Amino acid sequence: MSRRLADGHAPAHRPRIAGPPWRPLAIALPVALATPWMRGWLESSMSLHMLVQMPLLAAAGFAAAMALPARSREAIALCVGGALPCLLVASLASMFWMIPRALDLALSEPTLEAAKFVTLPLLVGAPLALAWPRLGMLGRGFVWTNFASMLAVLGWLYRASPLRACNAYPVSDQREAGEWLIFLAIATFVGWLATLFAAPSSRQRMR
Amino acid sequence: MAAQETTIDRGAHPAVLAYLCIAMLVLLLMMVFGALMRMEQAEFIAMGPMWFYELMTLHGAGMVGVAGIAGIAILWHFLGQYVRLSAPVFVANLVLFVAGVAMILAAVLGGNFHGGWTFLHPLPSKSMGTWSPNAAALFLGGMLVIGTGFLLLHLDIARAILAREGGFGRALGWPQLFGRAETAPPPPTIVAATMATIVNLIGIVAGAAILSMMLVNLYFPDFGVDALLAKNLIYFFGHVFINATIYMAVIAVYEILPRYTQRPWKANRVFLASWTASTVLVLFIYPHHLLMDFAMPKWMLVMGHVVGYLNTFPILVVTAYGGLMLVYRSGIRWDMASGLLFVSLFGWSAGVMPAFIDGTIPVNYVMHNTLWVPGHFHTYLLLGMMTMVFGFLYYIGKSAREMRERLVDRAAFAVFVVATLGFTLSFLSSGRSGAARRYAVHLPEWVPYDRIASVFAVLVVAAVAVFATRFLLRLPAASVDAPRATLAGSMT
Numbered sequence: 267m268s269r270r271l272a273d274g275h276a277p278a279h280r281p282r283i284a285g286p287p288w289r290p291l292a293i294a295l296p297v298a299l300a301t302p303w304m305r306g307w308l309e310s311s312m313s314l315h316m317l318v319q320m321p322l323l324a325a326a327g328f329a330a331a332m333a334l335p336a337r338s339r340e341a342i343a344l345c346v347g348g349a350l351p352c353l354l355v356a357s358l359a360s361m362f363w364m365i366p367r368a369l370d371l372a373l374s375e376p377t378l379e380a381a382k383f384v385t386l387p388l389l390v391g392a393p394l395a396l397a398w399p400r401l402g403m404l405g406r407g408f409v410w411t412n413f414a415s416m417l418a419v420l421g422w423l424y425r426a427s428p429l430r431a432c433n434a435y436p437v438s439d440q441r442e443a444g445e446w447l448i449f450l451a452i453a454t455f456v457g458w459l460a461t462l463f464a465a466p467s468s469r470q471r472m473r
Numbered sequence: 474m475a476a477q478e479t480t481i482d483r484g485a486h487p488a489v490l491a492y493l494c495i496a497m498l499v500l501l502l503m504m505v506f507g508a509l510m511r512m513e514q515a516e517f518i519a520m521g522p523m524w525f526y527e528l529m530t531l532h533g534a535g536m537v538g539v540a541g542i543a544g545i546a547i548l549w550h551f552l553g554q555y556v557r558l559s560a561p562v563f564v565a566n567l568v569l570f571v572a573g574v575a576m577i578l579a580a581v582l583g584g585n586f587h588g589g590w591t592f593l594h595p596l597p598s599k600s601m602g603t604w605s606p607n608a609a610a611l612f613l614g615g616m617l618v619i620g621t622g623f624l625l626l627h628l629d630i631a632r633a634i635l636a637r638e639g640g641f642g643r644a645l646g647w648p649q650l651f652g653r654a655e656t657a658p659p660p661p662t663i664v665a666a667t668m669a670t671i672v673n674l675i676g677i678v679a680g681a682a683i684l685s686m687m688l689v690n691l692y693f694p695d696f697g698v699d700a701l702l703a704k705n706l707i708y709f710f711g712h713v714f715i716n717a718t719i720y721m722a723v724i725a726v727y728e729i730l731p732r733y734t735q736r737p738w739k740a741n742r743v744f745l746a747s748w749t750a751s752t753v754l755v756l757f758i759y760p761h762h763l764l765m766d767f768a769m770p771k772w773m774l775v776m777g778h779v780v781g782y783l784n785t786f787p788i789l790v791v792t793a794y795g796g797l798m799l800v801y802r803s804g805i806r807w808d809m810a811s812g813l814l815f816v817s818l819f820g821w822s823a824g825v826m827p828a829f830i831d832g833t834i835p836v837n838y839v840m841h842n843t844l845w846v847p848g849h850f851h852t853y854l855l856l857g858m859m860t861m862v863f864g865f866l867y868y869i870g871k872s873a874r875e876m877r878e879r880l881v882d883r884a885a886f887a888v889f890v891v892a893t894l895g896f897t898l899s900f901l902s903s904g905r906s907g908a909a910r911r912y913a914v915h916l917p918e919w920v921p922y923d924r925i926a927s928v929f930a931v932l933v934v935a936a937v938a939v940f941a942t943r944f945l946l947r948l949p950a951a952s953v954d955a956p957r958a959t960l961a962g963s964m965t
């Protein structure tokens with residue numbers, strides 16, 4: 267009873283750490299991804315399309331939002347109703363792009379391909395960047411744990427599907443994408459959990 | 474010592490009391506269901522196999538849930554004295570738990586689902602017409618809702634621990650264990666809460682994945698689930714969750730016995746090492762439930778065997794030995810709370826031994842599907858884990874250090890210990906004689922064991938009814954800050 271709330275361990279020293287170069291990333295990523303060579307390569311297989319190109323597009327939106335001054339980000343987040351609507355938009359938009367039919371359309375319809383390049387940064391990456399600082403450990407943990415378990419389920423769906431889900435990719439690609447999704451689910455969860463073991467300064471850096 | 478003598482024991486938050494009330498009511502109901510099942514096997518009553526399996530499903534799921542909420546109520550009560558926890562999240566977990574239980578009750582009593590609490594694939598989706606996919610979905614959905622509540626609560630516990638300790642490594646005392654840190658190690662409560670949180674976060678995420686897969690499979694059977702993978706994930710999640718309940722409840726022992734004996738429970742290196750070891754081992758122990766699955770990779774079975782042996786001892790030995798050392802020549806004043814907590818250490822120690830024996834592969838081949846295994850987990854959970862909860866109930870219900878205990882309570886204590894031993898030994902003896910597990914109808918040569926078990930089961934229910942009633946009668950006192958622990962040597 268003697269060592270209670272009042273005498274918790276002294277907070278660890280938190281050195282100031284420079285953040286990633288958001289602005290160059292926000293410009294360079296979409297430009298690089300839009301080049302014909304990169305598009306051709308990243309859309310050549312289902313795994314690269316779903317697990318490299320799309321997350322990088324979302325990352326570009328995340329970087330763009332993070333490049334804004336903190337006050338502007340706060341104002342936008344307040345204006346759209348806070349963290350929850352941002353998270354909802356991000357999950358709905360990313361769910362749409364996980365549908366195999368959407369992948370097919372992006373490959374066959376230039377309009378949908380353009381929509382992919384616009385919506386993934388704007389409706390997935392940017393809302394996540396707006397929501398993230400407003401989420402505490404509870405919110406972030408809930409996002410990471412749900413993301414990991416649902417990614418694993420999605421991977422299983424792709425692996426177990428009795429049908430070829432995409433016209434553009436063979437069944438072998440689909441199975442491979444499923445396996446990668448399961449691997450990513452495990453890696454995401456283990457990575458998140460590992461950050462909780464780290465000292466606060468390291469955890470800050472990992473965010 | 475002087476400082477501890479003036480210490481006021483904190484009263485329980487109303488939400489903790491709500492948890493405990495619900496836990497006790499559900500516990501009693503599930504105990505009655507369990508007694509009815511034994512009476513059916515004993516041929517004292519004739520409810521038929523359909524009802525038997527429905528009650529078995531409810532009994533299993535309900536008892537795991539009761540252990541979960543009672544364990545986490547103890548954890549929350551004591552951990553809240555070191556870190557700032559969120560009461561709304563704690564309440565949200567209870568609301569989700571009640572909602573999940575309602576879904577499970579509707580699935581079983583309304584939809585006739587009786588696939589067991591382990592809901593092993595493909596049973597939920599292949600009922601041969603005895604229940605609908607909707608009933609199975611309601612059951613699996615209920616589990617998912619309960620899991621979501623526990624996930625949220627464990628995330629909040631993690632947040633609070635990290636805010637104080639900085640990282641899980643520090644909360645497990647790694648700087649003191651592996652380094653030369655001069656600072657004091659974290660209190661045992663924080664170490665235990667950290668361990669339970671880590672393993673439950675991992676288990677719940679695995680559980681959510683398999684539950685979602687099985688829900689999809691119910692309505693779209695073409696999306697096949699690998700039965701062996703499903704079994705692995707279910708046992709991983711289920712075994713981790715039920716193991717974690719005792720690691721949460723043992724906090725009552727770490728916190729209350731030192732108040733009685735006026736001796737601190739020290740988080741020394743051996744203590745910290747044992748909790749770190751178990752944090753890892755408890756994640757790899759579950760394959761001992763799959764030793765009969767010939768399709769399992771051999772290395773996993775060997776791992777289950779070896780880890781099953783290793784994980785039996787670290788925390789148990791440290792806690793049981795620590796408890797004995799704490800009590801030895803302390804002049805402890807025995808009352809219901811301290812007595813039950815002390816007995817719980819015996820229940821835990823005795824309860825793991827049948828599992829230790831069953832974890833040996835050649836023994837497992839002949840014992841695992843017998844009543845030997847229910848004998849193990851009833852000893853472990855009833856005389857170990859739940860006895861810690863009963864001890865906590867008596868402790869929190871006290872309004873003064875020196876409270877005269879009624880004869881009925883002391884009689885209930887004696888009846889509980891003797892009847893639980895009789896009840897669990899009946900299970901173990903049945904198992905030894907080959908009585909099959911999960912059978913509604915028993916062979917004539919097994920029935921005598923069932924009859925003895927039925928009598929003991931009724932006595933256990935009666936004793937627990939006394940514990941629960943006493944707790945409910947003392948509810949007003951339970952929320953008040955008061956000196957509760959009868960101090961060692963304070964009475965002559």
